[in-house]
Amino acid sequence: MTIAAPDSHATTPDNSMNREQLSADAPYLVLHEAEPDGGGNEVSTTTVFLTASRCPIGCNMCDLHLNTLPAATPSGAIARQIDSAIKDSEAKWLKLYNSGNFFDPRSIPPDDYSEIAERCNRFDRVIVENHPQFGRSRLRSFLKLITCRFEIAVGLETVQPRWLDRLKKQMTRDDFSHYASEIAHLGVDLRVFLILGVPGVDVVESVRWTRLSLRHAIACGARHVSIIPARSGHGWSGRADQLPDFPTALLAEIHGKLLQDSDGRAVVTLDLWDVPVHDTGYSRLQQSNLTQHA
Numbered sequence: 001m002t003i004a005a006p007d008s009h010a011t012t013p014d015n016s017m018n019r020e021q022l023s024a025d026a027p028y029l030v031l032h033e034a035e036p037d038g039g040g041n042e043v044s045t046t047t048v049f050l051t052a053s054r055c056p057i058g059c060n061m062c063d064l065h066l067n068t069l070p071a072a073t074p075s076g077a078i079a080r081q082i083d084s085a086i087k088d089s090e091a092k093w094l095k096l097y098n099s100g101n102f103f104d105p106r107s108i109p110p111d112d113y114s115e116i117a118e119r120c121n122r123f124d125r126v127i128v129e130n131h132p133q134f135g136r137s138r139l140r141s142f143l144k145l146i147t148c149r150f151e152i153a154v155g156l157e158t159v160q161p162r163w164l165d166r167l168k169k170q171m172t173r174d175d176f177s178h179y180a181s182e183i184a185h186l187g188v189d190l191r192v193f194l195i196l197g198v199p200g201v202d203v204v205e206s207v208r209w210t211r212l213s214l215r216h217a218i219a220c221g222a223r224h225v226s227i228i229p230a231r232s233g234h235g236w237s238g239r240a241d242q243l244p245d246f247p248t249a250l251l252a253e254i255h256g257k258l259l260q261d262s263d264g265r266a267v268v269t270l271d272l273w274d275v276p277v278h279d280t281g282y283s284r285l286q287q288s289n290l291t292q293h294a
Contacts, residue, residue, distance in 0.1 A: 022051050024077040028067045030085045035093075036292050038223060038267045046091040050081050052107040055100030057131055059155070060168045061195065061236050068099050072106040079115040086119065094123040102128035102152075103135025103142075110138055117145035125149040127191060132171055132179035143186060151223065152183055153191035159213045163198050173216065180220035189224075192217040196254070197230035199242035206244050207254055211261055214268065224267040227258060231274050248281030255285065256294030267292065 022028060029049040037043040054068040078098075086094065096116075100107045108116070120126040130139075130152050143150065158164060159173045180190050194213045197206040210227065217225050229251065232240035246254070255270045262268045269289045275282050288294050 022067065022069065024051055024069060024074050025080050025084075027051055027081045027085050032089065032091065034290060035269065036267050036290055040292075042290055043093055044091040045093040045095060046086055046089040047095040047097065048082060048085040050078060050096060050098040052078065052098040052100060053104070055104070055107070055131075057101075057133070057170055058168060059157075060166060061157075061198075061230065065099070073109060075109050075112060076115070078108055078112055079119060082116065082119045086122075092123060093125045093127065094120060095127045096120075097129050097153075101130045101134040103130050103138045105135075105138070110141070113138075113142050114145055117142065121147050123148050125151060125189075127151040127153055129153040129155070131155070132175050136182070139183070139188070140186070143188070149189065150187075151189040151191055153193060153226075154179065155193040156213065156217060157193065157195045158198075158209055159216045160209045163201075163209070166198070167195075177216075177220050180222075184221050190217075190220065190222045191224040191226065192220075192222045193226050193228055195228050195230055197244045197246065199230075199236055199239035201244065203244045203246065203250070207257070210254075211258065214258055214261055218262060218266045222266050224269070225258075225262070226269050226271055227255070228271040229274065248275055248279050248285065251275070252281055252284055252288065252294070255288055259288070259292060259294055264292075 027048045028051050031047040033045050033047060034042045035045050049067065052068060052073045053071065054065045055062075082096070096102065098107050102108050126146070126148050128151075132154065154176060155169070156176050157167055157169060161173065164172065183190060194210055194217065196210045214225055229246045230243045232243065236243070251270060255268070258268045270285055272282065272285055272289070275285060
């Protein structure tokens with residue numbers, strides 16, 4: 001099993017493809033990984049990066065459009081992609097990440113929900129990503145079709161209001177809080193993506209707001225919070241050179257503080273996409289993700 005980054009959000013720097021190479025019948029990336037289950041154990045997970053229609057939100061830091069289709073996702077394509085990704089999977093959990101929003105009908109056709117749900121139901125838990133603007137009624141429709149535990153990952157990024165506005169998230173902190181409450185009432189678990197660092201903000205201030213954002217996510221019922229150190233990619237409107245630098249040793253220290261802040265109330269993992277596997281600190285970060293101990 002490949003133990004990789006527990007989550008990916010905003011960019012996938014080493015796996016971006018030219019749109020001409022993409023096929024609606026194949027995911028652009030599949031990972032077989034492990035992540036903490038929140039109960040002190042590791043759980044096997046298959047993560048499928050679905051090839052689907054472009055997200056209309058247009059967040060400032062995001063370059064996931066590089067891995068999307070220029071038109072609406074064809075009917076039946078998502079089920080075929082899932083089939084190819086899980087045919088040999090023995091994982092207990094399944095992540096379906098579509099570079100956008102699971103309940104955006106251009107990305108995941110609602111007419112395909114029953115076929116998708118049938119594939120989801122062989123797993124204990126399924127995690128998708130979605131923005132609060134999309135699909136309250138479609139969420140309810142999908143929930144009627146599944147028997148597995150369902151979890152929605154939301155890119156809150158930060159509770160700093162000016163940064164949220166600059167990121168063009170089309171969402172306020174209150175929007176996030178209301179959505180978290182809504183899905184909790186439906187019995188849906190919450191995963192949260194938080195970004196560590198924005199252009200023009202130093203390390204100390206970045207860490208301070210990430211810690212505050214973590215506390216808010218936990219207060220809103222997050223089961224899992226994934227911290228994504230800001231990466232250059234193709235986003236940030238040309239300001240990527242102003243991002244703060246987070247060397248591996250500092251990331252380990254920050255993760256330790258975040259684990260202390262969480263105090264076991266939520267799983268807190270650090271995204272490892274940009275940490276070279278040969279880096280001396282990689283295995284330490286990997287282990288702290290899995291064990292939830294710094």
